[in-house]
Amino acid sequence: MKQKEIKIPEATIKRLSTYINCLERLDAEGFQVVSSELLGESCQVSPAQIRKDLSYFGEFGVRGVGYGTKNLAEQIKKILGLDKIWPTVLVGVGHLGHALLNFTFFREHGYRMVAAFDNDPGKIGREVTTDVIIHPIEKLVEITREERAAIGIITVPASSAQETADRLVEGGVKGILNFAPNKVKVPENVTIRNVSIVSELDNLAYLLSKKHGRRRLTRKKTISRPPKL
């Protein structure tokens, strides 16, 4: 095991989250013990990668045997901070916002939605789930602060994403998950993660157009003429 402040690859953190998922499935299928090989098979990561990822945080397995399925899931949750509950608010109760509010996964995995906000008067006051009520946008800062929300989720249209982020920061959140397609800026001490659905699709489009060979984009010598401005 390493101690010290070794930098942990961002990619490792991303994978840890998927390991939890796979471990829970394997556990449900009756595996009390899993090898890095089996786990790797199940979540499409190489066994070596899994062992390396885990090694950043400690020794969780037994040599010659494998990992205790339940135990490993538990340990990873601890690593990610999912043993604590993260009070979370959501801004913008359109379809996407609604989808996220109803997402039971959150509740099971350490996040508690404590409030939702929207600027449509028709939605205000409605109860989305037992403990989430839609408040007017004007109360965002106040309620976010009151509830000590640590995380804010932005599901508003692109045009108001930045303003929403500013208010969330004012309300004291420490992290923001932004689903609006344009990136927003936040102060140093706030962590932001942008989820760009369009980017993912564009990625697919690129891979497809490359594979199913439409024209070759990089032709031999013809330099794509620099534009006359």
Added chain:
Amino acid sequence: MKQKEIKIPEATIKRLSTYINCLERLDAEGFQVVSSELLGESCQVSPAQIRKDLSYFGEFGVRGVGYGTKNLAEQIKKILGLDKIWPTVLVGVGHLGHALLNFTFFREHGYRMVAAFDNDPGKIGREVTTDVIIHPIEKLVEITREERAAIGIITVPASSAQETADRLVEGGVKGILNFAPNKVKVPENVTIRNVSIVSELDNLAYLLSKKHGRRRLTRKKTISRPPKL
């Protein structure tokens, strides 16, 4: 400019998509020409990174001047294959599915939703947008094939994600965007992209619990005891 089959970083492709976005915003703000510096500022990528990314595909700028805003956006779209229209189907019209179907961005960016599917009889036949009608799941393979859909979007619950993927493949799609939290397996010739919303949140949780220093996970010497199995 490089020709040849040089491997292009996956990360580059991800960024290209965001460049389009920023270019469109800058264009709307009146910049007819942008430097890599300005564009980088706008989408939070280093200027060098932008130039390198573009250099994989050709020469799009004018030295001493910059890039033509509109032209560059156009060129990148071509690179990503967004100059073609991608017929797309969506399976699972819950809140998330609904959100995606209404997402006007798609239409503007090269994707055409040609059909949606759900297994809830109450939803069948409803018209979501002008050209999307909800069909029963049983018709998935048939309609997907008829419409020659190239892309399938999975927004069903985790439990039926794999089955849905199988049918999409049977229907002939070449790429799948999966929003279910568990990864699905597809044949070699089909491209899959998993969007894990929970992973993104977990990422935030990790960064927050590290920064706002709850207990240090990697203590000095104490080895986290390997589990007795």
Added chain:
DNA sequence: TGGTGTGAACAACTTCACAGCG
């Protein structure tokens, strides 16, 4: 002059291969 395009240095991440241990 000023900003692009790019090889070369650097940094991050992954894979390999094997030592170590139950």
Added chain:
DNA sequence: CGCTGTGAAGTTGTTCACACCA
């Protein structure tokens, strides 16, 4: 013996710094 844990090697991606050219 088998599977973990891990340095070291290899690969992939990013930054630097400067030649080049409108």
